[in-house]
Amino acid sequence: MANYFATVARGLEEIAAQELSDLGATNIIPDFTGVHFQGDKKLLYKVNLWARTIFRVLVPIAEVKSYNAQQLYRSVYNIDWSKYLHPKMTLAVNCTGKNKQLNHSHFTALQIKNSIVDWQYKKYGRRSDIDVKNPDLLVNGHINNNKCTLSLDSSASSLHRRGYRPAMGLAPLKETLAAAIIVMTEWTPELAFFDPLCGSGTLPIEAALKALNIAPGLYRDKFGFESWLDFDLLLWEEMIEEAKEQQLSKIPTVIFGSDRNYQIIEQANINARNCGIKNQISFKTQDLSEIVAPADRGVIICNPPYGKRLGTETELVELYKLLGDTFKQKFTGWTAYILTGSTALTKKVGLRTSQRIKVYNGMIPCTLLKYKLY
Numbered sequence: 001m002a003n004y005f006a007t008v009a010r011g012l013e014e015i016a017a018q019e020l021s022d023l024g025a026t027n028i029i030p031d032f033t034g035v036h037f038q039g040d041k042k043l044l045y046k047v048n049l050w051a052r053t054i055f056r057v058l059v060p061i062a063e064v065k066s067y068n069a070q071q072l073y074r075s076v077y078n079i080d081w082s083k084y085l086h087p088k089m090t091l092a093v094n095c096t097g098k099n100k101q102l103n104h105s106h107f108t109a110l111q112i113k114n115s116i117v118d119w120q121y122k123k124y125g126r127r128s129d130i131d132v133k134n135p136d137l138l139v140n141g142h143i144n145n146n147k148c149t150l151s152l153d154s155s156a157s158s159l160h161r162r163g164y165r166p167a168m169g170l171a172p173l174k175e176t177l178a179a180a181i182i183v184m185t186e187w188t189p190e191l192a193f194f195d196p197l198c199g200s201g202t203l204p205i206e207a208a209l210k211a212l213n214i215a216p217g218l219y220r221d222k223f224g225f226e227s228w229l230d231f232d233l234l235l236w237e238e239m240i241e242e243a244k245e246q247q248l249s250k251i252p253t254v255i256f257g258s259d260r261n262y263q264i265i266e267q268a269n270i271n272a273r274n275c276g277i278k279n280q281i282s283f284k285t286q287d288l289s290e291i292v293a294p295a296d297r298g299v300i301i302c303n304p305p306y307g308k309r310l311g312t313e314t315e316l317v318e319l320y321k322l323l324g325d326t327f328k329q330k331f332t333g334w335t336a337y338i339l340t341g342s343t344a345l346t347k348k349v350g351l352r353t354s355q356r357i358k359v360y361n362g363m364i365p366c367t368l369l370k371y372k373l374y
């Protein structure tokens, strides 16, 4: 059994903890923007491949004293790096957290990196090259008071970068946040799904991936652990095969997305095609005023612009009014959810909310509002 730490967006700790439990993790302890858990190597690979709401999985290897730069350098030098790194492998180090003496993460990362390569130079007479973009080993140092937790980053690039979305809409949601929002709602794959402001299609695509039991990691080129010294290629290939076999061929319901912007709908189609699920989702260019309910009941989830990034004030007031009117007049029997960062604008919807859930969209505090439409 090894200890792991999953990093997540603020506010998603409990949802990620439940997801880790579903994947078979043990001793799960939610923390601030992360979740501690335990498992074996197979679980580490499984979480990277299957998790929908997690950014990265870190593998802590040491907790060292780090009162100041000199002490951090010496502590890191005491670790046997040959277990994790060969001079032929490339290296990168990043840092989070700070204390009084170590308050610039770039400088702190540099101390750790210098110490590791000096250690290698003494042992082998040569050292790893640095590759910040695509390193074979990515080390994370997290400073908390006078301690530094050193971890290996098994994901290397954040897992929200599924690999299906090179094409970006205006203000797209992170894939991990879209997946978490879907969990917060009462949508299940048997219910119709509709996002009438779908942009690049993140919400419908994440819903479809879930409904088809597709592991989101299947679209990625690479995970950090694939270039580690202890990488078990056979186990990983078996897990990929298993994941492919577990995919369903058809969604039991309809998944719709629409947006008034033709170019953004083109992007949504490209993204769905990249996932190989283009024929499972229906994307359409249409204004909110034109939409019709595609089924008697179902769930609407959308994130309208809310001024922080897109849209002018008066335009937005009209849009929120139209959302309320459309829900009321055309979607009886449905449940609707609006994710927004503006309390003033939600008042314009003019419908009674049955639930409000606090959500962070990056740094922006938002609310997911639920409307039961009778």
Ligand SMILES: C[S@@+](CC[C@H](N)C(=O)[O-])C[C@H]1O[C@@H](n2cnc3c(N)ncnc32)[C@H](O)[C@@H]1O
Pocket (backbone or CB within 6 Å): 169, 170, 171, 172, 173, 174, 196, 197, 198, 199, 200, 201, 202, 203, 258, 259, 260, 261, 264, 286, 287, 288, 289, 303, 304, 305, 310, 319
């Ligand atoms: C914040 S973005 C949604 C982003 C999306 N969730 C994603 O991940 O790409 C809001 C979207 O609402 C669309 N929109 C704004 N007013 C609209 C209207 N009246 N009818 C249809 N779409 C509209 C915009 O074109 C924009 O793509």
